[in-house]
Amino acid sequence: MARKTRDELEVSKIIREVRYLSEQDVLSLIDSERSYGDSWRNRGGIGAFMMLARKWDRIENQTRKYGYDVFKTISEDASKEGILDDIADLRRYLFLVEAHIRICPDTRLESQLTKEGVIGGNAVGGNAEGNRLAAEESNYSEES
Numbered sequence: 001m002a003r004k005t006r007d008e009l010e011v012s013k014i015i016r017e018v019r020y021l022s023e024q025d026v027l028s029l030i031d032s033e034r035s036y037g038d039s040w041r042n043r044g045g046i047g048a049f050m051m052l053a054r055k056w057d058r059i060e061n062q063t064r065k066y067g068y069d070v071f072k073t074i075s076e077d078a079s080k081e082g083i084l085d086d087i088a089d090l091r092r093y094l095f096l097v098e099a100h101i102r103i104c105p106d107t108r109l110e111s112q113l114t115k116e117g118v119i120g121g122n123a124v125g126g127n128a129e130g131n132r133l134a135a136e137e138s139n140y141s142e143e144s
Helices: 013-036 044-064 070-076 083-103 107-115 127-143
Strands: none
Touching: 013 083, 044 070, 044 083, 070 083
């Protein structure tokens, strides 16, 4: 019996929404990269952390008046620039940080991630995915 691919698996409504959000994030990141390049990492890892922290601070400040209940906060503020926008921004920045680390030319870090199975293992889809990441690494390094 043939094994089903991920696309053939039945998934819950929430996982379908996650898939949709991730696809939309990729489109948004493409647009942002065309406009801003890789400015999100201009100040290195500390700058990237502070960017994430600022987004988290915005989310924390918005939820504070609702007892940190994120669902209640979202239901009270469904504006385009509201908390959902900050959540989406944080999610996309987290994608960028993780992707940068996975294809980072720092061989010590790459070696550690590979050893732990984060690169080239099940976490990123097996050897084929690990090989794709390795092949793209040279392109990323040249553009950096």
